[in-house]
Amino acid sequence: MPAPLEYLAVSCILFGIGIAGVLTRRNLLVILMSIELMLNSANLAFLTFSRLHGQLHGQVIAIFVMTVAAAEAAIGLAIVVALFRQTGSVRIDEATRLRG
Amino acid sequence: MGTPIPLPIMPGDLTAIGPLLAVVIAAAGFLAVDMAFTREELKNRWTFIIGIIGAALAAVTALMLDIGTGESRLILGEALYADLYTVFFDLLFALLMGASLVLSWTAVERARMKPVEFYSLAAFSFAGMFLTSRAADLLSLFLAIELLSMPLYVLAGFATTSKTGREAALKYFVLGSVASAILLFGIALMYGGTGSIDYVELGAQVSSGGRDSPLVLAGLALILAGLAFKVGAVPFHMWTPDVYEGSPTAVTALMATGVKAAGLAAAIRFLAGPMAAALSYVSVMLWWIVALSMVVGNAGAMLQSNVKRLLAYSSIAHAGYILMGLLGDSLGTAAAVYYTAVYVLSVAGAFGVVQYFGDGDRELETVDDFNGAAKRHPWISLLFTIFLLSLAGIPPTGGFVAKFFVFGSAIQTGHIGLALLGVLTSVIGIYYYLRLVIAMWMKDEGRPVLAELSPTSWVVLGLLAASVLALGCMPGWLWLIVQSAVVSLV
Numbered sequence A: 001m002p003a004p005l006e007y008l009a010v011s012c013i014l015f016g017i018g019i020a021g022v023l024t025r026r027n028l029l030v031i032l033m034s035i036e037l038m039l040n041s042a043n044l045a046f047l048t049f050s051r052l053h054g055q056l057h058g059q060v061i062a063i064f065v066m067t068v069a070a071a072e073a074a075i076g077l078a079i080v081v082a083l084f085r086q087t088g089s090v091r092i093d094e095a096t097r098l099r100g
Numbered sequence B: 001m002g003t004p005i006p007l008p009i010m011p012g013d014l015t016a017i018g019p020l021l022a023v024v025i026a027a028a029g030f031l032a033v034d035m036a037f038t039r040e041e042l043k044n045r046w047t048f049i050i051g052i053i054g055a056a057l058a059a060v061t062a063l064m065l066d067i068g069t070g071e072s073r074l075i076l077g078e079a080l081y082a083d084l085y086t087v088f089f090d091l092l093f094a095l096l097m098g099a100s101l102v103l104s105w106t107a108v109e110r111a112r113m114k115p116v117e118f119y120s121l122a123a124f125s126f127a128g129m130f131l132t133s134r135a136a137d138l139l140s141l142f143l144a145i146e147l148l149s150m151p152l153y154v155l156a157g158f159a160t161t162s163k164t165g166r167e168a169a170l171k172y173f174v175l176g177s178v179a180s181a182i183l184l185f186g187i188a189l190m191y192g193g194t195g196s197i198d199y200v201e202l203g204a205q206v207s208s209g210g211r212d213s214p215l216v217l218a219g220l221a222l223i224l225a226g227l228a229f230k231v232g233a234v235p236f237h238m239w240t241p242d243v244y245e246g247s248p249t250a251v252t253a254l255m256a257t258g259v260k261a262a263g264l265a266a267a268i269r270f271l272a273g274p275m276a277a278a279l280s281y282v283s284v285m286l287w288w289i290v291a292l293s294m295v296v297g298n299a300g301a302m303l304q305s306n307v308k309r310l311l312a313y314s315s316i317a318h319a320g321y322i323l324m325g326l327l328g329d330s331l332g333t334a335a336a337v338y339y340t341a342v343y344v345l346s347v348a349g350a351f352g353v354v355q356y357f358g359d360g361d362r363e364l365e366t367v368d369d370f371n372g373a374a375k376r377h378p379w380i381s382l383l384f385t386i387f388l389l390s391l392a393g394i395p396p397t398g399g400f401v402a403k404f405f406v407f408g409s410a411i412q413t414g415h416i417g418l419a420l421l422g423v424l425t426s427v428i429g430i431y432y433y434l435r436l437v438i439a440m441w442m443k444d445e446g447r448p449v450l451a452e453l454s455p456t457s458w459v460v461l462g463l464l465a466a467s468v469l470a471l472g473c474m475p476g477w478l479w480l481i482v483q484s485a486v487v488s489l490v
Helices: A004-024 A028-053 A057-087 B018-036 B040-064 B084-103 B105-110 B115-132 B138-156 B165-194 B199-208 B214-231 B239-246 B249-272 B276-302 B307-326 B330-356 B378-392 B398-412 B416-442 B455-473 B476-487
Strands: B073-075 B080-082
Touching: A004 A028, A004 B165, A028 A057, A028 B165, A057 B138, A057 B165, B018 B040, B018 B084, B018 B115, B040 B084, B040 B115, B080 B084, B084 B105, B084 B115, B084 B249, B084 B330, B084 B455, B084 B476, B105 B115, B105 B249, B105 B330, B115 B138, B115 B249, B138 B165, B138 B214, B138 B249, B165 B199, B165 B214, B165 B239, B199 B276, B214 B249, B214 B276, B214 B307, B239 B249, B239 B307, B249 B276, B249 B307, B249 B330, B276 B307, B276 B416, B307 B330, B307 B398, B307 B416, B330 B378, B330 B398, B330 B455, B330 B476, B378 B398, B378 B416, B378 B455, B398 B416, B398 B455
Parallel strands: none
Antiparallel strands: B073 B080
16 A cells, blocks of 8 residues: 555645636636535545544545535536626626625 | 444434524425415515524524533534533524514515525525534534535525626635635644544644644644634635625625624634644634734725625624634633624624615615715614614623623733734724714715614614613623633533
């Protein structure tokens, strides 16, 4: 078995890619994917630690998180569709009415 | 592993989550009402009845909890707590739910939202709030925060007539989900560092110091960041003004009262409960969050002319004052809980009043729109003034006593600079709250229109104002309750 440190490194890199995606990309669908990436990187960390500690806790949490992520994706896509109907675009630059 | 584990439900556990069950059943009831009736009046009438019964049942079941000797009890397989602290917040949330049913109805209909749909989503969000004060492990905490946030992402963009609602929903959703992911990653690191997600177990691990690995520190910082987002504290506050302004006012009222109180309930339980030893690791981070929240919130509010934006920035500042209590000892924690209660009552009243001003589809938006309100509608302006004075922290309102407790505990525990900064920034606060009061009472060119208030709304607003004044004149009884609630935390 490879050392869990490698899995942990992958998980941290995925989390970083997720954050960078949310901050830099302008397309809402890509932003949604980046958020999913962040949640799943946490899942990978949970599984790694679960194996490391020899417990089931982490695996159970990962299943909960997958459920939450599905609900979150449903809401996110619904909001993107609603915004697309209003502005005809899925780019975040269209959402600049509120500021100050 | 391998041996079957019996279901961890003990007798009495279901009574202990009674308020939660009452609200979830009410939410399901709303959905049933929506399907059962076709006529709008019937739907509306039953929505109101079920909602009020649900809120009342939540309050009654909260009071039925057997507190015993005042120690915390772990229920449902050690996933949740049942103690005086949960009873206290249950009553607060039940009151908020009732107030929202009575006071937000006009605003819900004005924004062309269907009350039955609005209140079913709101009830699911309330279920999440009832969970936050109970969470006894990090998974319960995460699920509670997600449950309370998700219906609100939908509600923020729910008004089809609003030009800004969808943008507000989008911003709230994206930033909220990122905060949840950060919180979750923090939980993962914490679990990695200690091998547990249980508050009691984590607290033991952290205070024994044997395991203060970088994983635990990073995990703590990320969890604190996630919680700070939910309570809208600087530097995780960027969403607050835009989302508060763009959402329908009925939803903004929920965010400013319920979500903030729930986030604080979770943060106080997390930082002052069994995990109190961990607080020393993050106290510097918390110090900066408090200081920046007070400065940015008050300075930002001073520059606003939109009332909802003004209240949004002021809510950032109040998050700072409340979190300041956590830097002190147990008296400081009690002050934070007391402040939360006073803040929630005052803001529920203030938004309750704001929701009634306006004409047809239009709401009053800027401070100048309130010019001359007192001349035309003296009683409601008087109530509004009481709520604003409480938020500004002027005696004899509860806001003054709450600030006094918080600053007092900060000075006693040596955070004199922070207390001074708090006093200075409250002075700025007085300026912008009084701007609204002056617009109402001393200018007379405007003609603000007030929607018709039902007798029930007058009673609720009157009770809120009376309780805000009572908490200022006779703080002793609630202060004692709050202190024993905080003792049960540890």
